[in-house]
Amino acid sequence: MKYVALIRGVGPENPNMHGDKLKEFFEKLYFKNVKTVLSSGNVIFESNISNKRSLENLIEENFPKILGFSRATIIRSYDELKRIFNSGKFRDIEDTATSRLNVTFLKKGGEVYSVIDTVNSKTPKIMAELEKKYGKEITTRTWKTVGRIIKKMNENE
Numbered sequence: 307m308k309y310v311a312l313i314r315g316v317g318p319e320n321p322n323m324h325g326d327k328l329k330e331f332f333e334k335l336y337f338k339n340v341k342t343v344l345s346s347g348n349v350i351f352e353s354n355i356s357n358k359r360s361l362e363n364l365i366e367e368n369f370p371k372i373l374g375f376s377r378a379t380i381i382r383s384y385d386e387l388k389r390i391f392n393s394g395k396f397r398d399i400e401d402t403a404t405s406r407l408n409v410t411f412l413k414k415g416g417e418v419y420s421v422i423d424t425v426n427s428k429t430p431k432i433m434a435e436l437e438k439k440y441g442k443e444i445t446t447r448t449w450k451t452v453g454r455i456i457k458k459m460n461e462n463e
Contacts (some may be wrong), residue, residue: 316347
């Protein structure tokens with residue numbers, strides 16, 4: 307099955323979080339056809355393991371052993387991500403410089419859709435509110451990033 311690992315809090319300041327290191331890490335765990343998307347912790351891979359929680363645990367347990375950091379990881383299958391993207395949640399809303407469309411993935415399942423008015427609100431405040439409500443096992447991606455992930459997952463179909 308084809309999956310994407312959405313890794314929370316990946317930043318370019320840590321060299322072990324760069325795409326090439328993450329790709330190598332996933333390959334060490336015997337995942338196939340590993341690709342990274344952007345530099346924000348999106349790793350596409352294939353696995354015969356069908357239990358998403360088992361995949362998350364395997365990845366999270368090995369981060370400190372191999373890369374020296376711990377991060378929450380949320381797995382979504384290709385079909386789930388397509389369903390989310392095709393849901394029409396943002397059908398009549400435009401993603402602009404002043405209005406960002408985001409989807410927050412919850413480790414316990416489900417998603418939270420939000421529109422951030424970048425003129426009147428600050429992203430860190432909104433993220434803090436989401437963490438307060440849902441805990442730290444969440445990660446947020448822009449709608450455009452979700453589209454890019456799906457496009458990359460479609461390659462070689």
